[in-house]
Amino acid sequence: MRRFVLIAVPYLWLIALFLIPFVIVLKISLSDVALARPPYFPQLDLSQGWEGLTSFFAELDFENFWFLTTDDLYWKAYLSSLQIALTSTVMTLIVGYPIAYAMARAAPEWRPTLLMLVILPFWTSFLIRVYAWMGILSNEGLLNQFLLWLGVINEPLTILNTNTAVYIGIVYTYLPFMILPIYSALERMDDSLLEAAEDLGCSRLSAFWLVTIPLSKNGIIAGCFLVFIPTIGEFVIPSLLGGSGTLMIGKVLWEEFFSNRDWPVASAVAVILLLILVIPIILFQRNEQKQREAEG
Amino acid sequence: MKIHLLTMTAGAALLASLAHAEEVRVYNWSDYIDESLLAKFEEETGIDLIYDVFDSNELLETKMLAGGSGYDVVVPTGTFLQRQIEAGAFQKLDMSKLPNKGNMWDVIEARTAQYDPGNEYSINYMWGTTGIGVNTGKVTELLGADAPIASLDLVFNPENMEKLASCGVHFLDAPTEMTPAALAYAGMEPDRKDDEALAKAEEVLMAVRPYVQKFHSSEYINALANGDICVAFGWSGDILQARDRAAEADNGVEVAYNAPVEGALMWFDQMAIPVDAPNPDGAHKFLNFIMDAQNMAAASNYVYYANGNAASKEFLVEDVIGDTAIYPDEVTLEKLYTVTPFPPAEQRSLTRMWTKVKSGT
Numbered sequence: 001m002r003r004f005v006l007i008a009v010p011y012l013w014l015i016a017l018f019l020i021p022f023v024i025v026l027k028i029s030l031s032d033v034a035l036a037r038p039p040y041f042p043q044l045d046l047s048q049g050w051e052g053l054t055s056f057f058a059e060l061d062f063e064n065f066w067f068l069t070t071d072d073l074y075w076k077a078y079l080s081s082l083q084i085a086l087t088s089t090v091m092t093l094i095v096g097y098p099i100a101y102a103m104a105r106a107a108p109e110w111r112p113t114l115l116m117l118v119i120l121p122f123w124t125s126f127l128i129r130v131y132a133w134m135g136i137l138s139n140e141g142l143l144n145q146f147l148l149w150l151g152v153i154n155e156p157l158t159i160l161n162t163n164t165a166v167y168i169g170i171v172y173t174y175l176p177f178m179i180l181p182i183y184s185a186l187e188r189m190d191d192s193l194l195e196a197a198e199d200l201g202c203s204r205l206s207a208f209w210l211v212t213i214p215l216s217k218n219g220i221i222a223g224c225f226l227v228f229i230p231t232i233g234e235f236v237i238p239s240l241l242g243g244s245g246t247l248m249i250g251k252v253l254w255e256e257f258f259s260n261r262d263w264p265v266a267s268a269v270a271v272i273l274l275l276i277l278v279i280p281i282i283l284f285q286r287n288e289q290k291q292r293e294a295e296g
Numbered sequence: 297m298k299i300h301l302l303t304m305t306a307g308a309a310l311l312a313s314l315a316h317a318e319e320v321r322v323y324n325w326s327d328y329i330d331e332s333l334l335a336k337f338e339e340e341t342g343i344d345l346i347y348d349v350f351d352s353n354e355l356l357e358t359k360m361l362a363g364g365s366g367y368d369v370v371v372p373t374g375t376f377l378q379r380q381i382e383a384g385a386f387q388k389l390d391m392s393k394l395p396n397k398g399n400m401w402d403v404i405e406a407r408t409a410q411y412d413p414g415n416e417y418s419i420n421y422m423w424g425t426t427g428i429g430v431n432t433g434k435v436t437e438l439l440g441a442d443a444p445i446a447s448l449d450l451v452f453n454p455e456n457m458e459k460l461a462s463c464g465v466h467f468l469d470a471p472t473e474m475t476p477a478a479l480a481y482a483g484m485e486p487d488r489k490d491d492e493a494l495a496k497a498e499e500v501l502m503a504v505r506p507y508v509q510k511f512h513s514s515e516y517i518n519a520l521a522n523g524d525i526c527v528a529f530g531w532s533g534d535i536l537q538a539r540d541r542a543a544e545a546d547n548g549v550e551v552a553y554n555a556p557v558e559g560a561l562m563w564f565d566q567m568a569i570p571v572d573a574p575n576p577d578g579a580h581k582f583l584n585f586i587m588d589a590q591n592m593a594a595a596s597n598y599v600y601y602a603n604g605n606a607a608s609k610e611f612l613v614e615d616v617i618g619d620t621a622i623y624p625d626e627v628t629l630e631k632l633y634t635v636t637p638f639p640p641a642e643q644r645s646l647t648r649m650w651t652k653v654k655s656g657t
Contacts, residue, residue, distance in 0.1 A: 033640060244655055258355060261354075
């Protein structure tokens with residue numbers, strides 16, 4: 001019985017916070033837009049009993065998903081979001097790995113302090129931190145003033161309202177999500193493995209490539225997922241730091257929802273986004289499992 | 297036992313006072329009221345006023361259509377109001393609770409009836425025009441003393457815009473405002489919504505798109521006042537607020553507003569009560585408070601927008617009532633046009649066009 005309860009908890013969590021909201025979004029994506037409150041049709045009317053239920057399902061269709069294929073805006077936005085998410089994940093990894101590595105190599109008494117420093121920015125509101133970047137990156141901002149003062153540049157650089165600013169914002173915001181899992185993987189690593197590698201004639205660099213990186217693989221994967229998945233649907237960073245040329249699916253979703261008042265199409269966009277994210281993750285996990293089985 | 301009883305009574309009294317702490321939640325545009333009025337309302341009525349702000353009709357509309365916003369008073373623009381009334385988002389006003397209704401200006405009420413027939417659901421808060429704000433010093437420096445600062449030519453003629461780009465131009469991020477202006481520039485009826493008209497508007501906007509630094513609906517107030525940008529296509533009162541802030545800061549920036557001579561969009565922001573407002577009674581009290589001649593005048597004197605309250609005129613400062621950019625004279629008034637809401641299919645084409653203009657896709 002206790003075991004059952006223990007297993008049930010995560011499933012209940014998943015059903016309440018993932019499955020039910022998803023079914024609601026899916027249902028809206030199959031509806032039609034209407035001038036009403038809420039602005040779509042049909043509404044589920046249970047007071048009419050079975051008849052209400054059947055007529056409700058008869059009204060649902062996939063029209064909105066077809067609509068998404070008629071305009072190149074949508075796939076371009078998906079593609080550009082994927083590209084931005086992929087690039088920023090790689091950049092976050094490049095910046096985050098050395099930090100995590102240095103933290104794991106630091107003297108044990110220093111590690112809690114370093115860990116604290118990574119988590120510390122979360123104590124300030126995310127929105128305020130993004131706004132702070134606007135102040136740093138703008139034409140009259142701190143960065144430009146500093147570079148002008150140094151004499152590195154003569155004209156202020158236009159960074160704010162470009163994709164560069166979006167990348168800076170994303171890497172900055174999601175860096176802790178990359179550092180923490182890698183750090184926890186590296187910290188657990190047994191140092192004697194490196195000694196063994198050196199004893200067996202490995203140079204330090206090849207020991208890093210052959211021992212440290214593979215052992216921190218799980219941390220890297222976890223970090224990449226934690227950065228990649230929220231970045232794809234990111235809305236706040238591109239709308240504050242990006243220019244009007246920054247095309248991301250989060251913005252398209254906003255337009256559908258707010259400007260067009262078309263909740264059904266907006267929901268269809270969201271469902272597709274979820275599929276784009278979930279399918280590769282499932283495939284990846286299945287692959288991992290197969291590998292593990294092959295090894296075991 | 298005695299102590300126990302005492303705490304219980306104290307607790308009950310506390311609960312009772314909590315239950316009586318009446319609240320009114322108001323959702324209005326940003327930078328749109330003299331905030332001392334909020335304290336005055338609380339003082340006069342004893343009602344706690346919770347005042348939140350937004351900067352886009354789209355945001356407000358989504359909250360209204362989703363329902364359960366928790367707001368008692370909201371301020372949509374006429375075209376948006378009309379659609380939301382049709383969707384059943386608002387309740388009819390109880391005129392018996394609005395003794396100050398008689399203060400309203402019949403000329404404006406006649407125009408707002410286009411959106412809210414009979415003015416049954418809303419009262420006019422402010423009205424104004426959409427036009428051109430310039431940093432006069434910088435613009436004359438770039439375009440010469442005869443720069444067309446009162447003409448759409450300034451913002452839609454690529455030759456002018458190319459020169460202005462270096463000092464910064466902002467457009468409203470509101471396709472329902474920018475499209476009529478683009479059509480007026482092209483010499484077409486501003487209220488047209490057909491494909492041909494939208495294609496023309498797109499052409500006009502695309503031609504100047506490379507020179508627009510940003511599409512945003514509220515940042516230009518400060519940007520214009522600080523001298524960060526030199527031209528903004530925006531709302532009359534916002535630009536006049538920028539003028540005022542620049543004058544206060546004494547930073548050498550001089551801002552001027554002009555309604556375009558080719559015609560300017562006239563809009564009306566209406567106060568209405570959502571159908572599911574938690575405290576409709578308090579909402580009526582707030583509306584009645586706002587319709588008080590002196591209160592309304594204080595709001596206009598602060599935000600530099602004209603209001604729909606005839607009785608308030610005598611309390612308006614000369615800076616407001618005497619400024620034709622705020623209270624237009626007969627000649628300008630004739631050139632002002634109004635528009636109607638976009639139906640769903642046309643709205644989709646409009647949003648699509650706007651995305652294309654902004655992102656190039």
